[in-house]
Amino acid sequence: MTVASPFSVKRYRAVALALLFSVHWLPASAADPIKAEAATVAVATEATFAPEIAEDPAFSRYLDLLMVGRAWDKLDAALLADCALQLAEGERVLHRTHHAITAEQLLALATKIAADKRDLATLERLAKACEAAKNTAALEKITFARKLAGQSRGAEPAASVSALDTNPKQLIIYQKALKGLRAADILGDAKYLDQLDADLKSKQGPLKDLTSQQRDNLQKLVGKSRAALPTADNQALVGTLSKLKASSRGFGCRFGSLFGGMSFFGDDDFEEEEYEEEFVTPHPVVRPVTPQPAPQPPLPQWLIGAWQLMDGRTGGATFVEFTPDGKFITIDTAQTAQGVQETGRSTASARYSTNGLQLGDKLFQVSSSTPGILMLTLNGTAVQIKRVDQPAAAPGGGGQPNAPGQPNPGPGGNNPRPGVIKLRPQVPGGPVVANQLPASMQGTWFEVTRNRLGDEILIRYDFNADGTYDLQQFAVSEDGEVDLNSPIAQLSKKVPAAQRTIAFANGQLTLGAGQRFAEGPMTATVTTDSNGEPALGLGNSGRVLTRSP
Numbered sequence: 001m002t003v004a005s006p007f008s009v010k011r012y013r014a015v016a017l018a019l020l021f022s023v024h025w026l027p028a029s030a031a032d033p034i035k036a037e038a039a040t041v042a043v044a045t046e047a048t049f050a051p052e053i054a055e056d057p058a059f060s061r062y063l064d065l066l067m068v069g070r071a072w073d074k075l076d077a078a079l080l081a082d083c084a085l086q087l088a089e090g091e092r093v094l095h096r097t098h099h100a101i102t103a104e105q106l107l108a109l110a111t112k113i114a115a116d117k118r119d120l121a122t123l124e125r126l127a128k129a130c131e132a133a134k135n136t137a138a139l140e141k142i143t144f145a146r147k148l149a150g151q152s153r154g155a156e157p158a159a160s161v162s163a164l165d166t167n168p169k170q171l172i173i174y175q176k177a178l179k180g181l182r183a184a185d186i187l188g189d190a191k192y193l194d195q196l197d198a199d200l201k202s203k204q205g206p207l208k209d210l211t212s213q214q215r216d217n218l219q220k221l222v223g224k225s226r227a228a229l230p231t232a233d234n235q236a237l238v239g240t241l242s243k244l245k246a247s248s249r250g251f252g253c254r255f256g257s258l259f260g261g262m263s264f265f266g267d268d269d270f271e272e273e274e275y276e277e278e279f280v281t282p283h284p285v286v287r288p289v290t291p292q293p294a295p296q297p298p299l300p301q302w303l304i305g306a307w308q309l310m311d312g313r314t315g316g317a318t319f320v321e322f323t324p325d326g327k328f329i330t331i332d333t334a335q336t337a338q339g340v341q342e343t344g345r346s347t348a349s350a351r352y353s354t355n356g357l358q359l360g361d362k363l364f365q366v367s368s369s370t371p372g373i374l375m376l377t378l379n380g381t382a383v384q385i386k387r388v389d390q391p392a393a394a395p396g397g398g399g400q401p402n403a404p405g406q407p408n409p410g411p412g413g414n415n416p417r418p419g420v421i422k423l424r425p426q427v428p429g430g431p432v433v434a435n436q437l438p439a440s441m442q443g444t445w446f447e448v449t450r451n452r453l454g455d456e457i458l459i460r461y462d463f464n465a466d467g468t469y470d471l472q473q474f475a476v477s478e479d480g481e482v483d484l485n486s487p488i489a490q491l492s493k494k495v496p497a498a499q500r501t502i503a504f505a506n507g508q509l510t511l512g513a514g515q516r517f518a519e520g521p522m523t524a525t526v527t528t529d530s531n532g533e534p535a536l537g538l539g540n541s542g543r544v545l546t547r548s549p
Contacts, residue, residue, distance in 0.1 A: 056099040062090030065100065069244030074478050075183065077114035077122045084110050085129055100240055107138055112186045115145035117480075121454040123149060166211060173207060174214050179479070181218075185225050187241070188234045197222050298326030298351045307374070307385040316343075320385060326350050328359050345496050440526055445536055445545035448476075458482050458549055467502050469511060482549070 063086045071079035084106035091103050107126065114122040123146045130139040166174070177196060184192040199207045200215050200222070207215070299322050309318040316334040323329065328350035332343045348360035357364045357376065364376040372387045445461040456476040463469045472487040491500060503510045510523050524536040524545065536545040 058094055059087070059090045059098050062093075063087045063098070065244055066247060068101065068106065069241075069247055072109070072241045073245045075113050075117075075186070076478060077110050077117055077119045080106055080110035080113060081122050081126055084126075088129075088133070100244075101237070104138070105237055108141070109186065111138075111142050111145050115149045116182070116186065118149040118456070119454075120146065120149055166214070170209055170211060170214065173210060174218075177207070177218055178221075181221055181225060185228065187238055188230045189238045190226070190229055191235060191238065193222050193226055193229070297324070298349075299324070300352055303352060303357075306388045308388045310373070310384040310386055319388065322350055342498065345498060347496075438526075440534065441524070441536065443547075445547065446549045447538075447543060447545050448549060449543065457488075460484070460487075461545055463502060468497055468500055469502055470500060 063083060067079065068083045070076070071083055084103050087098060087101070087106060088103035091097055097103070107130075110122065111126060113119075114126070123142055127139060127142045127146070130136075130142060180192055180196065183189070184196075196218065199205050200210075200218055202208075210218075304322050304324055306319060306321045309320065311318065316332070319331045319333065321327075321329045321331070326349055328348045330344075330346045330348075332345070334341055334343045349358075351358045352366075355363065357366050362378055364378050367375045367377070369375075373384055374386075375382050375384050442463050442465050445463070447459045447461070449457060449459060451457050451473075458474040458476055460472045460474065461469065462471075471491040473489040474482045474484065474486070475488050476482055500511075524538055527535050527537040527544070534547060537543070538545065
């Protein structure tokens with residue numbers, strides 16, 4: 001799997017760390033020759049797909065060839081499986097195969113890609129279809145692929161290059177070569193491997209900017225791919241899929257080297273002029289600046305500070321605090337043998353206007369008849385809060401006069417001191433002392449898993465020395481890329497810090513409630529992965545956290 005962080009360049013985000021965390025195969029394009037050929041570029045203006053592809057109108061109700069091209073372009077196992085099953089139904093009804101491609105070929109491709117991407121859901125669907133059709137030969141291959149997909153696989157050392165030793169342009173070219181290699185492995189495309197090998201040995205052409213380390217790595221991978229090539233010639237299928245991929249990109253796509261397979265470099269996938277214009281020498285754009293009104297503070301000064309809910313409770317209290325940046329913090333407390341302890345905390349946004357006080361999604365009406373006490377009314381129900389901090393006196397003494405539509409801020413002026421509520425941590429599950437959490441457990445860990453929908457995700461664990469932790473979920477693209485700057489979920493945004501605590505005893509690290517997004521407490525123990533590297537084992541689940549994805 002590839003982990004990437006965004007560059008400040010248009011179109012190519014998430015590539016700077018692509019090789020820092022060891023690049024696996026990056027499937028995204030067909031197994032086509034890398035070297036750009038000097039063929040005349042033809043533009044698709046009328047034909048839906050390349051005229052060299054044998055059309056078969058009788059199958060049009062069962063299969064859209066452009067869908068096959070899109071699925072192969074993205075190496076989408078699920079979509080290729082759909083195409084294979086649709087084509088198989090057409091072959092069953094018509095008692096013959098399609099002129100351009102067969103269901104058996106698509107089924108084999110979908111199986112290989114699903115195994116490579118560990119797409120167990122697609123493999124299970126294909127297995128059920130083959131079992132119903134009594135296709136025992138295909139079922140045996142799918143069963144083997146399911147076992148392969150369930151096995152853990154380490155990173156390919158030859159595909160690892162430090163991002164510190166390369167530049168964005170080299171990374172783009174290197175990744176395209178890796179994508180082509182992955183597709184060539186799946187398809188058994190010897191012609192692509194020969195072309196890539198020739199370009200690596202040449203000092204000119206599309207690979208001229210690669211570093212020596214990148215060239216050596218690609219040479220090793222080409223050697224491994226050649227050793228695994230099937231003996232049968234597969235160039236007819238290679239050509240068909242190349243044409244379908246090109247046609248699926250719609251009107252205006254360039255067919256360039258269509259007769260010999262689409263080229264990765266030299267067509268619309270990558271152009272030197274486009275790179276220079278778009279990434280190297282961008283032209284500055286000067287726009288007139290429109291004066292903007294000064295932003296209004298979310299809360300007035302007389303409201304900022306600490307307050308207590310007047311609910312008549314004994315043995316505990318509820319405090320609220322309004323902060324200068326527009327936050328409304330609620331803190332529940334209880335009296336224990338150790339003193340007043342915090343039992344819960346929540347935070348919402350707050351904004352004051354002539355319409356009232358907006359707390360979260362509720363709008364309260366505010367009034368005051370007694371200095372230092374506010375009445376908040378919502379739908380006819382009123383609560384009172386009183387100040388518990390002591391605002392400093394305003395210059396000249398006395399209180400701040402009421403502004404139109406504002407309640408009386410009470411005695412003491414308009415300069416309250418926010419943040420005065422200081423409670424001891426809740427007794428159960430409080431943060432551990434820093435030196436109680438071993439250094440071997442502290443820091444960042446990763447887990448690659450799947451969500452309930454079967455989509456591959458990356459989970460980042462951050463175990464802090466102060467006894468707190470956080471989790472982030474990241475989506476994994478079809479190309480195996482992850483943007484570490486764009487989490488799709490973050491535990492600290494859903495669970496307060498008081499619940500995200502770590503307890504350490506008897507060599508085990510126990511995470512508080514809310515671990516892995518409300519799945520409950522779990523334990524972790526120091527162990528090693530299959531490569532002997534440090535790892536954390538989660539309970540008895542068999543899941544392992546590693547230092548790198």
